[in-house]
Amino acid sequence: xxxxxxxxxxxxxxxxxxxxxxxxxxxxxxxxxxxxxxxxxxxxxxxxxxxxxxxxxxxxxxxxxxxxxxxxxxxxxxxxxxxxxxxxxxxxxxxxxxxxxxxxxxxxxxxxxxxxxxxxxxxxxxxxxxxxxxxxxxxxxxxxxxxxxxxxxxxxxxxxxxxxxxxxxxxxxxxxxxxxxxxxxxxxxxxxxxxxxxxxxxxxxxxxxxxxxxxxxxxxxxxxxxxxxxxxxxxxxxxxxxxxxxxxxxxxxxxxxxxxxxxxxxxxxxxxxxxxxxxxxxxxxxxxxxxxxxxxxxxxxxxxxxxxxxxxxxxxxxxxxxxxxxxxxxxxxxxxxxxxxxxxxxxxxxxxxxxxxxxxxxxxxxxxxxxxxxxxxxxxxxxxxxx
Amino acid sequence: xxxxxxxxxxxxxxxxxxxxxxxxxxxxxxxxxxxxxxxxxxxxxxxxxxxxxxxxxxxxxxxxxxxxxxxxxxxxxxxxxxxxxxxxxxxxxxxxxxxxxxxxxxxxxxxxxxxxxxxxxxxxxxxxxxxxxx
Numbered sequence: 001x002x003x004x005x006x007x008x009x010x011x012x013x014x015x016x017x018x019x020x021x022x023x024x025x026x027x028x029x030x031x032x033x034x035x036x037x038x039x040x041x042x043x044x045x046x047x048x049x050x051x052x053x054x055x056x057x058x059x060x061x062x063x064x065x066x067x068x069x070x071x072x073x074x075x076x077x078x079x080x081x082x083x084x085x086x087x088x089x090x091x092x093x094x095x096x097x098x099x100x101x102x103x104x105x106x107x108x109x110x111x112x113x114x115x116x117x118x119x120x121x122x123x124x125x126x127x128x129x130x131x132x133x134x135x136x137x138x139x140x141x142x143x144x145x146x147x148x149x150x151x152x153x154x155x156x157x158x159x160x161x162x163x164x165x166x167x168x169x170x171x172x173x174x175x176x177x178x179x180x181x182x183x184x185x186x187x188x189x190x191x192x193x194x195x196x197x198x199x200x201x202x203x204x205x206x207x208x209x210x211x212x213x214x215x216x217x218x219x220x221x222x223x224x225x226x227x228x229x230x231x232x233x234x235x236x237x238x239x240x241x242x243x244x245x246x247x248x249x250x251x252x253x254x255x256x257x258x259x260x261x262x263x264x265x266x267x268x269x270x271x272x273x274x275x276x277x278x279x280x281x282x283x284x285x286x287x288x289x290x291x292x293x294x295x296x297x298x299x300x301x302x303x304x305x306x307x308x309x310x311x312x313x314x315x316x317x318x319x320x321x322x323x324x325x326x327x328x329x330x331x332x333x334x335x336x337x338x339x340x341x342x343x344x345x346x347x348x349x350x351x352x353x354x355x356x357x358x359x360x361x362x363x364x365x366x367x368x369x370x371x372x373x374x375x376x377x378x379x380x381x382x383x384x385x386x387x
Numbered sequence: 388x389x390x391x392x393x394x395x396x397x398x399x400x401x402x403x404x405x406x407x408x409x410x411x412x413x414x415x416x417x418x419x420x421x422x423x424x425x426x427x428x429x430x431x432x433x434x435x436x437x438x439x440x441x442x443x444x445x446x447x448x449x450x451x452x453x454x455x456x457x458x459x460x461x462x463x464x465x466x467x468x469x470x471x472x473x474x475x476x477x478x479x480x481x482x483x484x485x486x487x488x489x490x491x492x493x494x495x496x497x498x499x500x501x502x503x504x505x506x507x508x509x510x511x512x513x514x515x516x517x518x519x520x521x
Contacts, residue, residue, distance in 0.1 A: 216456040
């Protein structure tokens, strides 16, 4: 573990200049490539650029689309730099960090990040398939531990994340009812967000507690993010160039990505490491964050991220959410779009687009007086601020 | 049991683990040089990088470290509810197995329960499961 090794070469040098997304649905009626192209074009146009201006691309793993297909579809003539970031959706926030790094290093001028799929109308991410193990085509993306747990009924991330967070729950006496307080808040935010699948459909704590168990005692149905069809994209450029483009720049002021094995506290150990490094790079602490996007694939990881980023003490996320923490109008609003549970699950990209809106002042659930926005996707994170 | 578990693809490293049940044995790779147990099994010892790793039959008893009760019907033939547990094995430091606790009502399982090995066979594969120790 590196301490006191502040990595700052990229800080302030790059900004998100454009965001774009499709509608979020359960039946898009078009291919992942089409969705990716629509979201990408929207982001490129939002930035006031054209596809010919794009010379860099970052995708993150567990990705259906290919760089070459995207280039041909959009009319991007060539790329001087491209990479893929590991950890699947856990790498979404880190993709912004990587793009900012490339721009700071002069490796690319205008970098596209995009994610799109039909995870509800096509291969559903939250479902098991009763197929031979070779059909679980996640090898090479760090998921080969599946071979040791699939035969025992651990089929999807819901079961894995549930198991991984049990020691945390037991250590601090966290209950599934505690988790319900976050979910009610997320659905509250979604209820006023027209882009959200659960627009106008808030829930009560009782609704949450009545939703069926997936893996007891950790995860009920309402603790799970959605399966969504849709796409979202961002375009980054240098902060200097971004100032001359269409929108208010969302400047990358900190970033970190890490892949270390889950310890006895599940993902929490890695989250603490990433939090330390992202704050270190930015020269900031929790007190500098105005609003936070925390990856809510499943509620337990929201709790561990809340603590990792210092918005609550160890084991105290349950008190934070019970006490109204995370709500709009509170001291630390969380997932103002409704999160991955309330808005849609685009593997974290829709948390990034919302973070940018908060910086610009254009969010539907706009927080007053925003300085810096944290985006955490558990295994990686970045901080956005103003130019 | 009607549930057709997902069968692993056997290779030279994992064969002893998945087929040892034919002899009633659970094999975990042990390093002949530094004594560390390695699971999942690999060609090299994680601790010292020696290639001198071989499957060793272990006691087959242990303790439930954590568990969850799965209610989701992931496959049509799964029998529910199902206890998915992490078991720490006696005499095998540093190794945790993901497994199922079988042979008792789910409400009877607690963290800290002592458990012992039992196998479920499907052709060549012997799935190592655990039941509450008598």
